[in-house]
Amino acid sequence: MTRVSGSAPLGSAPLGSPARTAGGRAPAPLLRRILLQGQYETITMLRNGEQLILAIVLPLLAMVGLTVTPLLDGLGPSRINVAVPGILALCAMSTAFTGQGIATGFDRRYGVLRFLSTTPLGRTGLIAGKVLAVLAVLFLQVLVVTAVALMLGWQPNAAGWLPGLAILVLGAASFTALGLLVAGTVRPEATLAITNLLWILLGALGGIVIPAERLPALSQAVVHFLPSGALGQALRDAFLYGSVNAGAVLVLLLWTAIAGGAAIRWFKWN
């Protein structure tokens, strides 16, 4: 191929071999694209210091706080046994809602969503990659929280692990849908404010770490219908008693469906 004369002093390497055979320009397989994007987003999330504080440090502090104060006394066999399921629920909210929501909001602002959707990854692959990253970070959170909790004397009901982890994934799905809904409809600064504020409000009063019966009477009725309250209660029922709270699972399914549908309908890519 001919080189155009007078090429720049920078970048003196020869141009490779563009315009290979037409058959050469194929996308990588769908699964590989999604896994790559999931891996890339996971590393990005784990490299973000603020994200790590929200995902790991604050939940661990809350767990210690709940075991040294009498807040949860009388709700179960020990403070730590009542606290840990709520802390796992808080982890899901940190990563799926606040962390992922803020990241997506700024990706939208900087055109990253638009650029990636023009590559073979596409919009569907992009969302799938984000969901994968949320699950990967949540897995690491569960490992860290479980390790610290076991050291603090946590004795989970063995029959609770299977339903508990399934419910945790469902909770992550509903919070991911809510996070995407916020990130895709308002400015990133507003996403930052809304998701952080809701993290604090739902964390303190949403029935996630503090069960409904310890909340003011006014909020008790509402809490069961919030994704935070439903996830917290369902995880406590699983890890304390090994039982599945069908009502709470239904509430989570509804939130996932409604927020997911709304996000599909109203998400703006630019």
Add this chain to the structure above:
Amino acid sequence: MVRSPESPVLTINGLVKDVGPLPTLDGKMLRVVSGLSLIAERGQVTALLGANGAGKTTTIECAQGLQRRTAGSISLLGQDPDTAGAGLRARVGVMLQDGGLPPSARPIPLLRHIAGMYQDPWPVDELIARLGIDSFSRTSVRRLSGGQKQRLALAAALVGNPEVLFLDEPSAGLDPQSRQMVFDLIAELRNSGMGIILTTHLMDDAQRLADYVYIIDAGRNVAEGTVAQLLRHELPAGDDGQHIRTLLFETEPGLDFTGVLPDGVDITEARAGSYAATGALTPADLAAITAWWAARGIMPSSLSLEARSLEDVFLDISGREIR
């Protein structure tokens, strides 16, 4: 211009795009593109030239499948971008106006990540060397200069070794060296058979790069042609395609040039002693004016001849008012 016998890479027919409803328009829709058509060929650079807000970006974003069109048809490599899948996206490279690169990313891992989306990507090391990215490979996107960001965005658009390349304002923020590097690369890619579609509001870009230019104004086609064809645009009939040129010179103020040059040529004195003669100047006209100076012992302190620029054509066609 010679149209290639192969099918075009992009055909847009009667594109209409409404946005809104907008509160600033009492809740009405705004028509940003109204009935635009264009064809882009393989192995050519096709430029969409227009002022800011003319509808260039909207048009190519509809072609990329980033925006849904209101009406009209688009065929990109024979497929409708609204319904096509990863197979089409793998053959098309896109450089967005705002870059679209994550601010926290570092150039090389980012390029490797995007390369992973393709079966047989352009070797990342080659792209890095070709676009001089190694000189800032350890800097995060957020700290790159405008020109470095543009070069990285171009590399990201090329990493799939596309058949069609979209460039939205490719020279924005480029210093002269980067600009030369990017322009050389675009020319090479064009020569290798890639179909390149770029938008620009810079006449100079279009003049230097484009094989075929569509001038867009208020969402409509207003003129099209090769740069040479457009430069002959609107010359008086019977002038058989002569270029409009401007002769600029500086000498003593207040000279009266009446009768020196033919009627078609305008002479103005922009400021005292600085003259511009514009029209279809011929060698005989130049001889006439220099003879006139010689007869009067006038020696200009500066003298230059400029061809009519694409900018003049553009302003003639789209009007000179500020939008």
